[in-house]
Amino acid sequence: MTNLEEMGQKAQDAAFELGQLGSKEKNTALLTMADSLVLNTKEIVAANKEDYDKAKENGTKKAMLDRLLLTPDRINDMANGLRQVVELPDPIGKVDRGWQTTSGLDITQERVPLGVIGMIYEARPNVTVDAAGLCFKAGNAVILRGGKEAINSNIALSETLRHALQKVGINQDAVQLIDDVSHETAQKMMELNQYIDVLIPRGSGKFIKMVVDKAKVPIIETGAGNCHIYVDRDADLDKALKIIINAKVQRPSVCNAAEKVILHRDIANQFLPELYDALQANSVEVRGDTLSKAIVPDIVPATEEDWGTEYDDYIIAVKIVDSIDDAIKHINKYNTKHSESIITENYSSSRQFMKQIDAAVVYTNASTRFTDGQQFGFGAEIGISTQKLHARGPMGANELTTTKYLVQGDGQIRK
Amino acid sequence: MTNLEEMGQKAQDAAFELGQLGSKEKNTALLTMADSLVLNTKEIVAANKEDYDKAKENGTKKAMLDRLLLTPDRINDMANGLRQVVELPDPIGKVDRGWQTTSGLDITQERVPLGVIGMIYEARPNVTVDAAGLCFKAGNAVILRGGKEAINSNIALSETLRHALQKVGINQDAVQLIDDVSHETAQKMMELNQYIDVLIPRGSGKFIKMVVDKAKVPIIETGAGNCHIYVDRDADLDKALKIIINAKVQRPSVCNAAEKVILHRDIANQFLPELYDALQANSVEVRGDTLSKAIVPDIVPATEEDWGTEYDDYIIAVKIVDSIDDAIKHINKYNTKHSESIITENYSSSRQFMKQIDAAVVYTNASTRFTDGQQFGFGAEIGISTQKLHARGPMGANELTTTKYLVQGDGQIRK
Structure with a gap:
């Protein structure tokens, strides 16, 4: 079985490095990822064909088959999605508020990355690229776990993104895919509290409910819409x-x-x-x-x-x-x-x-x-939160951050 | 066994009413709660004596006994705590941001109550009053589940608060205590997703870890400090x-x-x-x-x-x-x-x-x-969050809210 602790540790190490990067470096990496997707179109389409043919053999419904399919046009769309993420403002380093306390301490509350984000999702392979791009923009490492129907597509896509990171000298463990699609790895991922700061499930209502029931990692519930x-x-x-x-x-x-x-x-x-x-x-x-x-x-x-x-x-x-x-x-x-x-x-x-x-x-x-x-003007979204904790409604790069209080003193002790 | 679904439904109904109250009505209620605590000192001390004597009989350690003890001075301190909460700014209705979209929709993001907050805690009975006051200030109903050692004290305190609410014409189910302190009710409370929007555990590191492991309701982890x-x-x-x-x-x-x-x-x-x-x-x-x-x-x-x-x-x-x-x-x-x-x-x-x-x-x-x-200047706190989702660091009334997007249009449809 895939060693998830090892992946978690690598993700944490990468997250630490990502947290130190400036906007320019992150945007250069995102543009390189976009270009690499287009350059690798042939390989990605070939990997996707394996998934598609297998799904068709297994009698998968037409609507599902369509969601699985990657064409050169769709790959180009994914690349353009990443280029749009480049255009978004960088949420990191923004000061939400600041004040001085009666004891003379200067406090600022600043936006920092969440750290390591886990994405667990069903068939659509485009989530692999969309999620990786948005998490990266906000300085987070991501661990991806897509559905088994799209495994070859997801490997081709994530390897493309990792090579692009390597090309620009950034730790490629910022984007990792769990390529063992057994139920055991999914369950283990949902319990990886020590390494994953937040888990975001994407998929059907039934799928999200299953994740909510089984996960121990803090979750953001998305997508149910009556x-x-x-x-x-x-x-x-x-x-x-x-x-x-x-x-x-x-x-x-x-x-x-x-x-x-x-x-x-x-x-x-x-x-x-x-x-x-x-x-x-x-x-x-x-x-x-x-x-x-x-x-x-x-x-x-x-x-x-x-x-x-x-x-x-x-x-x-x-x-x-x-x-x-x-x-x-x-x-x-x-x-x-x-x-x-x-x-x-x-x-x-x-x-x-x-x-x-x-x-x-x-x-x-x-x-x-x-x-x-x-439509809200956030650019790309990672999902629509239907819970009340942390983020509510469409979640963009800003919702993939947390805050840190920075306190400057000159020797203050508590009375 | 206590009917937790019924309590949950009552809490949701009360939360709806609380969400419509203005600051003045909430503050009047908080002052009445404070006065009622002082007026009921004798009854509260008597109920606390039962808990204290029993704990002493059971050989409880001195430090723990001290945490359990309620004196007229300590009850007065709790009342003053509620009066301090009155002085805090009301977090509800604050507009965090607003903008117009390209489709001509006006969007504002406003602070609204979380809804129903669950508090699960160990021996200290003052949490009953502190949590109820802060949750109420932010327009939330609260379901309290304290430790069995303090059950008589907690009943006396929560009943005092409920009568105070009744006196000012507010739904008393805004504050409810689970008086059945069996493990079954605790476990059931931790799974009451349909009614509880967020669960906040207070107590030892071991206790909080237990809650994190067992809960299905979204949690805010507090208090571990190395x-x-x-x-x-x-x-x-x-x-x-x-x-x-x-x-x-x-x-x-x-x-x-x-x-x-x-x-x-x-x-x-x-x-x-x-x-x-x-x-x-x-x-x-x-x-x-x-x-x-x-x-x-x-x-x-x-x-x-x-x-x-x-x-x-x-x-x-x-x-x-x-x-x-x-x-x-x-x-x-x-x-x-x-x-x-x-x-x-x-x-x-x-x-x-x-x-x-x-x-x-x-x-x-x-x-x-x-x-x-x-010390941060937030007034009272409900705990110090050590997780990254939703709130990080000291949590005051503001951290007990969520947001809602209000969108005003004039017939817009999506192209």
Whole structure:
């Protein structure tokens, strides 16, 4: 079995060196990584073909096969992703605050790298490059553990990045891949507290839940998104229709897509038939409670299970409520604390919704699809945190840092 | 067995209400809690006597008995602690940052309560009041689970706080105590992810390690402190002596006390005998490596185990190094990432130490004993985080919050 302690130690040593690098050195390395990916396209595509053919043989579904596939264009996209990370501001060394204490000590709180980040993820090989780039930008070493379906692709990608680091004279253990994809190494990685400062799982809800259950390393939970759009009594129904269709249909498989529509009863009679037709025209299956079925009989009855389910598919469920209070109560009960939106022209309704909804991102009159590092202006993202500790919402390079208090004295002792 | 799900649900409901309260209402409640503690002194002392007598019967050590004891003076101190929390700025509603995106959305990132905080702790009953006050200030509901030795005291204290809340018309489930002190309820609490947003353990290193191992709820680790003072070649040795004695002797049982002294070899011959005498005069046992024993033969030989040990006692261990690089390497290997100090008049040594040491707080020319919420100017503290996620160093009310992104649009959909 792979010696994870040894990898952990190497990662810590590399992290110490990375912590001392300036922005210019880190950016040069990132550009070299990008160029190396493009130069190695042939080798990467060949390695990926092995994974792809094997997955196809094993009867993997088309959507999954597509996620696994690497083409020269996609490799070029990954390289451009790294070049975008170069353009981001360096989060390290930023002083968040500073003050002088009554005892005359000068304290500053500065941004420093987290240290060693563990990434554990399923099939998509692009996570290997995206995560390595963003972790590196923030001065962290990364230990990667991707899915077994993508192992040859991941080896080719991580070796490319490591050679690029070596080329510019940086410790290549800043990026390490666990190439033994047994369950034992995954479990051991999740318990590697001595070396890994934080573990970030990427993948399906089921996968993330498994990691949360088994890990002893501190985790940042990402990605579960049972997002709601509440159409208030005072909504502009044209905006509501456009936003719901966008939030459901533009990319249904992602975590910021809308899964539920909550309608105020006063606008339901007028709005639901129109909404239903528009959703049907976009091949979306519409489920609903008994009130909505009374308005549109073709609606599929929703069960209790529906309210808590993230479909990630062309399905949406509709519920009709008596008041904004009921809407807020329902959403806070069933949501995954990801993204929620109210459609209203009423100031007080907007204010109440924004204050009372418990989620990473709360919107008035906009699509939930904007919950995204790029859309927020953070550049690349490593995931969307749905927990409350450390980082909430889209996580960019800044969220991959911690702080250190630097205290300057001249002989102070405590009285 | 106590129904923890029910308590969790009640806590979530209370947290929702607390999140809507303004500073004035919260401060009125805190003052009422403080007054109620003083008014209930007799009942609290009586309940504490039961715990105390039982502990004495069971042969509990004197230091532990003292931690358990509540006197009218100590109850008054707890009340004053709550009054100090009133004076702190309210962390809720503060806008950390705000900007407009290219799509015309206005985003602000605001401080909001974490929600429900779980506190799990050992014997000291004052944690019941301190934690409840600070959690409440930041708009959080708290579920408390203290040690069985203090159960009667904790019931009396928490009931006093709950009645005070009721008196001012606030949901008393903002403060709940688990009065069933079986291991089963502790284990169940540590797995109550659905209701508890963060769990903070307080107690011995062994206790905290147990919680870290068993919990599934996100944790903030606090309190382990194997703190070092490095005396550089260019140190002012008078400052060094005063700082080491203060950091070791002023209160040896706490986590920010110094446990190790690292000496540059160039000043060891001159400084160690003087330091040894001063430590001896303060009844401190001095252990050391072979080099230090060669200078002061009475030094007790230190073993490998010593370097990683937090004594919390009148013991210190001395190591002599060839260079500041060796000092930094040793400290980063053995420290608990709490507090480390360099004593030097050399600018570059200070800068190198401050940059390269991995710890929550790094000092130049000051005692490690300043790592403390009060000393930092945060007012009360709920603990000192030694992990890197979410909060690092002394944790005040601000560290008991998270953020929420509020996004205002006018019909934006994603292209």
